[in-house]
Amino acid sequence: MPPHCDAMDGPVVKAAIRALDAGDAGLVLPYVHESGEKEVGESFDRAMRARALGPDARELADRYFFETVVRVHRAGEGAPYTGVKPAGLPQGPAIPLAEQAVESGSAEGVYTFLSRELKEELDSRLGNVTALAAHTDDSVPAAREYVEAMLDFEVFAHRVHTAMHAGSHGDGTTGRQG
Numbered sequence: 001m002p003p004h005c006d007a008m009d010g011p012v013v014k015a016a017i018r019a020l021d022a023g024d025a026g027l028v029l030p031y032v033h034e035s036g037e038k039e040v041g042e043s044f045d046r047a048m049r050a051r052a053l054g055p056d057a058r059e060l061a062d063r064y065f066f067e068t069v070v071r072v073h074r075a076g077e078g079a080p081y082t083g084v085k086p087a088g089l090p091q092g093p094a095i096p097l098a099e100q101a102v103e104s105g106s107a108e109g110v111y112t113f114l115s116r117e118l119k120e121e122l123d124s125r126l127g128n129v130t131a132l133a134a135h136t137d138d139s140v141p142a143a144r145e146y147v148e149a150m151l152d153f154e155v156f157a158h159r160v161h162t163a164m165h166a167g168s169h170g171d172g173t174t175g176r177q178g
Contacts, residue, residue, distance in 0.1 A: 004095060006070045009087035016069045020047065020062060028069055033076025043068040118160065125153040 004010040012031045019027040025044035032040050043065055050061035063084075071081040097110045132146040 004085075004089065004091050006074060006082070007085040007087055007089055008066070010085075012070050012073050013066050013084065016066050017062075019044065020051070020065060023048065032069065032072045036072035036076055040069055040072055122153075122157070125149070125156055129153050 005012050007013065012028075015028045015031050019025050025041050028040065028044070029037055047061040047065040050064075051058040066084050070084050074081045093113060094110070097113050101107045101110045129146070129149045132142070132149050135142040136146045137143075
């Protein structure tokens with residue numbers, strides 16, 4: 001799961017805000033699994049009624065709706081619900097770049113970042129394999145260390161390839177991800 005789907009500044013809560021502001025629960029339903037639509041719809045209706053009771057009730061109703069939508073979203077991912085996180089938490093460099101790509105329609109920034117990161121990681125792992133290869137005849141423990149590094153490099157390459165060709169979760173599933 002991306003590190004911010006359950007944050008106040010994440011896409012799920014942003015969709016919930018748009019839904020409340022527009023009075024249209026349909027704006028948040030794409031973020032929840034089909035089995036959660038009824039619960040989200042009922043929560044939306046309660047929140048909309050409570051919002052009309054004044055500013056304090058509106059704030060409480062909005063929070064209730066955000067919590068419900070994020071919880072149902074997480075359940076649809078098969079992930080535990082740990083509450084709605086505050087806005088501004090660290091997301092790492094990939095999420096903001098991916099968001100910029102979605103907004104701009106260009107993956108160039110994400111591509112540049114990920115290709116540089118991948119090259120550095122592959123070079124580092126292969127460098128370790130190469131350095132250890134020179135000592136494989138020294139002893140069985142040295143040869144084992146080389147084999148571990150070599151297999152680590154190969155498995156890493158395989159995992160990257162698998163992730164690139166897996167569903168939206170990177171685990172072979174095609175469910176929603178927040």
